[in-house]
Amino acid sequence: MVVPSPTEVSRLLVDWGKGDRAALDELIPLVYDELRSLAGRYMRRENQGHTLQTSALINEAYLRLVDQKSVQWQNRAHFFGVAAQLMRRILVDHARSRLRAKRGGGVQMVSLVESGATSEEVAEVIALDVALKDLAEMDPRKSQIVEMKFFGGLTTEEMAEVLKVTSRTVEREWRKAKAWLNRALKQGATNEA
């Protein structure tokens, strides 16, 4: 993989910030590749519990990809917004291939750790992805907030920056989105059963 230069990514971020939509199209694959490769070789942090934090991953991708001198901190929020979207894609793809493997599909993916929680979580991620698509059709902003918070680990302030709304609005939207998703996910579970 050709590693994009920090200036290249920075330029795309700045251009996109100025409203150049094509810049985003160029940016997405670069960030996606970086996130995926980072996720694949992510060193777990010994001192901070044993979890892979998506926000840390995104932060690292940001530090790797972006030349900090040429971008504003607002650009960072936008980067995080995009990264959260990509993180969702990566996680959901992962979850789906995992599910296929479990069902004896063609994908050879041997799981050595078979914890019950994992398969449950896998199903949850996929269910959330589906529910979010429904939500996005009615209310894209709420869907984006959930995406940024859950998959990207963005803080309320960062989300406010991305969406150009107040933190209070983000919090209210999050609460309502949660109420809707709670219900949708529960209904989904019932339907399946």
Add this chain to the structure above:
Amino acid sequence: MKPERWKQVDELLEAALDCPATERAAFLDRACSGDEELRRELESLLISDGEKGVFIESHPAGVAADLFTDKLPKPGKGERIAHYEVLGQIGSGGMGDVYLTRDTRLGRKVALKLLPPSLTADPQLKARFFREAQLASALDHPNICTIHEVGQSSSFLFIAMQYVEGATLKQIIESRPLKLDALLSISLQAADALAAAHDQGIIHRDIKSTNIIITPRGQVKVLDFGLAKLTDVSGREGVSKAESELTRTGAVMGTPSYMSPEQARGERVDHRSDIFSLGVVIYEMASGDVPFKRKSQAETMNAVINEPHTPALEFNREVPSALSATIDRALSKDPADRYQSMGEMLRDLRQVGRAVGLLGSSDSQGAVIPYVPLGRQSARRWMWAMALLGLALLVGLGLWFSSLPPRPQPSGPPPRAIPLTSYVGMEILPAFSPDGKQVAFSWDGEKGDNFDIYVKLVDTGTPHRLTTHLAEDSFAAWSPDGSHIAFRRHTHESDAVYLIPSLSGPERKLADIFPRLMGNTVGGDGLAFSPDGKFLAVPDKDSAREPFSIMLISIETGEKRKITSPPAGSVGDNTPAFSPDGSELAFSRMSGQGVEDIYLMPAEGGEPRRLTFDNRFNKHLDWTADGREIVFISDREGGTGLWRVSASGGTPEPLLTAVGYNITRLSISRQGNRLVYTQNFVDTNIWRAELAGTKGKVSAPTMLISSSKDDSAPQYAPEGKRITFRSDRSGSLEIWACEADGSNPVQLTNFSGPKVGSPSWSPDGRQIAFDARPEGNPDIFVISAEGGRPRRLTDDPAEEIAPSWSRDGRWIYFESNRNGSMQTWKIPAEGGEARQVTKGGGSVAYESMDGKFLYYTKGRNVVGIWRVPVEGGEETLVVDTHKAGYWSAWTLVEKGIYFMTAEQPARPAIEFFSFSTGKVTEVVALAKPFRPWTNPEGLSVSPDGRWILYTQEDRSDTDIMLVENFR
């Protein structure tokens, strides 16, 4: 639902959520007014809002981690695992596959052993793995394959090991006995490696011929220390499910042929089990095969436990009987009958080595073991050689090998430092983030104009700028959760401690602190976050007269609490560092410039315990990750270097020295394997400016005395024909002298130790007084202007510096804190009793030309030059514009005083204060600004008044260096 409808629902939902719960029903009645569907929708959403515990509330981390870690791909060529790029698979062992990789950071080849993720699933097992492997990675022996790093990627636990080219001993033996030379060399090296490990309390548990690599030149490398325990079926304590599964797979069962009987029985083992296994390996080299080998593992184990072995002699008559006896003893069934230590076995092996001429007859315990190269196929084996070449040739080859000069054994690789930053300007005060992946530091930027806090990933990337304020931001310290960085902001008026999110964001001022004076040698340095995240430790004080104490500032309230009380008259306590568990605080206590020692105290407060007794520059410390040692910077052996000392006391040991550089600050990652420090390269030179040119014309200043290093503190000889100065061009700071035109420099002193300086010429031009620190604390010395043996003039535990002669040559004035404060003293030039001259503070002093007055400054903290009658009396302030910080950059002539000034930092100059007019005029505009941390010591005017000498910093570069695999 249609977006329009949803919009309606959404608005009403928001309003309903704002209603108190008791009023919601009424609100819904009103709002829905008959639209039952709308009401049901809202009600169910409100119910859902009241429910808890759907997973989107939880942190997504667990999901992500699980998703990423359950996959076990076989890494392909070019793929990366952490910062290792896979080049190809080179083996697969019981515990996992081994890959040849390239360390992308250091560019070297590394063998990477990947362990199955099942290990990661069980926290107990994983913790044990890290414990064992980290213990093993501390082993430093030429015959032990170095473990560079033990780490974890999303899919693997891995061990990064030194990549050793060579063959396994098993491959070399190939079922045939080895030549005696080779056998003994390998046995001795392996035994030496094991003895070293046993001394560290590490048992290998899986010594076998496939775990021993022989390099082409015959060096032994023992592999896989510390791993065996993980597969050890006998270690029953706390065997978890995953662990027993791991051992059940058989693949990791180990090889019963090399097991000791107690191991085969599943009993606890100690180091004597390794002695047995090494006996098996030596037997294998001597006879061509292992002593116990049966059809099944169970039968083999049974043989190990119950059956006697056939002596190796019976397979190979050339085995000396002493060697056969050594093997037999090692193979005793009962550990009590074996050698009781590897050292004991090593002694017997050495005996055999001497008897057959591999080792010299005077060979002692510590002598080097010669390697026997194994690259020549033709010379490797007894049988093969005998059959083909005949005995005569064999003897010839034997002699050839035996007469090879013993190779000096390379000691373990010293820690190697590579630049982490090498930007223009100064990158200083690095601090590792808690996860060890980022470093925060202070950088004066590409323009070199303003220090701000930057953060950089260790592996890659450009630095991310956190602060932009015009003040000097430095001393970054991470909060334990990595979310914030504390730093110090220094302006001309004040210092304060701030907090900023580590990913940028608004700053928050926490507390004002006493301004640290310019320069890094005058105290007040440091900032440390307590591991519980509640406090910052920082040197602080209420007034200039007090020494710095360590204060704890509460993160929550900004309140301060003083926890140390250094003695009055000292500079005070600096560079605090909390132990990793937060229980202790280490700091350096500074009694004078460059006179510091390290202390430890309970972090809660309490009596400090002194750890070093050097009276030298000992500071900028940090704890090792295990909390057992403190690494610090010291000039205890000349140039600054990194040293380590046990937190429980003892003699410090050198860790790393960087010749020709100034090491100025360090930080150790909490993971323990990385260390960063800054190294400062300064080139100062002595310049000459013309004060009174012919016919009113003044030529431009010229560089008179220069090297690529520190040349400073020039002084004209009384007749003006020579100049004395100090320089570290020969490796350490020494006193030098040269002609007035800078030619013919001669080194006068040879201390090879820490700072030597302040040379001052006697009025008759025959002697030079100076200060030096052969025992750490500075004293005054005198040396002949022609060189020779220096004569010690003062011998007081206090700090005594900056000598200058009385005009009649009978006295030498100097600065001393022997009575608790810095005062000017004088001592007969021939030696004798010293007398205090000043009372209200006195530093660098010069007697007036007529010998009636003494002019002096009062140290860095006080602005001005004073004078007092030599015979005693009241002091008077002569000139008050001389800036603190440049306290030694002035000189006295008959008509006035020349001094450097930095009143306007952008316009440094040499100025002249005229005694007759009382006015200050600028005489030389200087090309380069002063750096606060260098001391432009010494101005000197030629006796004819035409020239003035000064020191200028012509180049300064400070970079952050990274030491990987620090242990």
